Amino acid sequence: MTLSAPAKINLYLGVHTECDDRGYHKVDSLMAAVGLVDTVTVTPAQELSVQTIPASDFPMQKNTAYRAALAMAERYGREANVCVTIEKHIPLCAGLGGPSTDAAAVIVALAELWGVDRGDPALDDIARGIGADVPFFLHASPAFYVGGGDVLATEYPALPATPVVLVKPREASVSTIEAYRRFDENPVPADKPGAIASALRAGDAETAYALIQNNLGVISAQMEPQIQSVLDWLRAQDGTVAVDVCGSGACSFAICDTVATASNLAASAQQNGWWACATELISDTVRIEVPKK
Numbered sequence: 001m002t003l004s005a006p007a008k009i010n011l012y013l014g015v016h017t018e019c020d021d022r023g024y025h026k027v028d029s030l031m032a033a034v035g036l037v038d039t040v041t042v043t044p045a046q047e048l049s050v051q052t053i054p055a056s057d058f059p060m061q062k063n064t065a066y067r068a069a070l071a072m073a074e075r076y077g078r079e080a081n082v083c084v085t086i087e088k089h090i091p092l093c094a095g096l097g098g099p100s101t102d103a104a105a106v107i108v109a110l111a112e113l114w115g116v117d118r119g120d121p122a123l124d125d126i127a128r129g130i131g132a133d134v135p136f137f138l139h140a141s142p143a144f145y146v147g148g149g150d151v152l153a154t155e156y157p158a159l160p161a162t163p164v165v166l167v168k169p170r171e172a173s174v175s176t177i178e179a180y181r182r183f184d185e186n187p188v189p190a191d192k193p194g195a196i197a198s199a200l201r202a203g204d205a206e207t208a209y210a211l212i213q214n215n216l217g218v219i220s221a222q223m224e225p226q227i228q229s230v231l232d233w234l235r236a237q238d239g240t241v242a243v244d245v246c247g248s249g250a251c252s253f254a255i256c257d258t259v260a261t262a263s264n265l266a267a268s269a270q271q272n273g274w275w276a277c278a279t280e281l282i283s284d285t286v287r288i289e290v291p292k293k
């Protein structure tokens with residue numbers, strides 16, 4: 001079975017200083033999937049294995065896909081005897097949710113193989129046990145998450161296939177843990193999410209894009225000056241409608257007026273030595289690919 005596992009951007013990220021029992025910050029997170037995908041293949045095997053292309057520099061057992069398979073096996077009393085191959089396209093330490101979407105793809109694949117209803121709430125519990133962003137990839141996009149950013153509050157109508165450019169300084173990487181730690185040292189207050197949530201509920205994409213914000217991204221840009229350089233550059237370009245950091249970074253995104261703007265900006269960003277990709281907002285999260293006849 002082959003699945004496409006998309007990246008996400010945060011249209012709104014509001015981190016608060018309060019933390020829950022796990023030490024997770026209270027987070028309001030409004031996420032949307034984009035068309036940049038990892039491709040995850042899950043096939044029956046003698047035992048569980050996970051490999052990535054290109055190969056990872058960390059043990060298979062630490063891969064979120066491996067952890068998700070074990071958690072599924074434990075919950076449903078089954079053996080996770082599958083070989084998982086992940087073609088990686090989503091950059092690491094980017095705030096694009098790469099590890100989270102890969103984990104969600106394995107949850108969806110095993111649920112399908114074992115006849116588990118995709119609406120089973122246990123899947124959300126397993127997902128949030130792997131990481132705060134994982135539940136998002138099991139549901140519709142865009143959607144609003146509360147709690148630690150891992151509890152679904154509202155799914156919204158699909159947004160138009162809006163052009164987006166993603167730009168990441170190649171050497172920059174921000175650890176999510178470190179970004180939250182620095183936030184605690186010097187918290188930046190967040191505006192309330194009500195206005196952007198209302199715009200999305202009404203299907204008013206233009207108003208929603210004007211209200212994009214991320215108070216954790218402010219911290220990440222302070223931690224990594226190259227993120228600030230990318231933000232400044234994107235904001236100075238013609239045709240960018242809204243610009244912000246993806247989650248905790250180090251990637252940033254711009255909503256663009258046209259497909260041509262997104263692809264021209266990706267080309268110019270690459271000439272600046274940055275990783276960049278022109279893509280668009282999509283309405284699906286993890287999806288099982290139907291084999292071509």
Ligand SMILES: C[C@@](CO)(OP(=O)(O)O)[C@H](O)COP(=O)(O)OP(=O)(O)OC[C@H]1O[C@@H](n2ccc(N)nc2=O)[C@H](O)[C@@H]1O
Nearest residue numbers: 024025027095096097131132133148149176177180247248
């Ligand atoms: C910041 C966000 C925004 O979407 O994502 P990324 O930018 O990393 O993609 C999320 O809040 C991250 O989600 P995710 O990357 O899944 O985080 P996890 O693996 O669950 O947590 C990593 C660490 O971040 C901190 N953490 C995470 C979530 C949260 N609400 N409060 C926290 O303090 C904790 O220190 C935790 O140990």
Ligand SMILES: Nc1ncnc2c1ncn2[C@@H]1O[C@H](COP(=O)(O)OP(=O)(O)O)[C@@H](O)[C@H]1O
Nearest residue numbers: 062063064092093094095096097098099102176
């Ligand atoms: N399936 C996976 N794909 C990529 N990285 C993974 C995966 N599973 C675990 N990791 C680890 O997660 C780290 C990136 O995590 P994180 O910074 O939270 O990503 P992001 O911010 O891009 O969502 C990698 O450096 C790697 O060690």
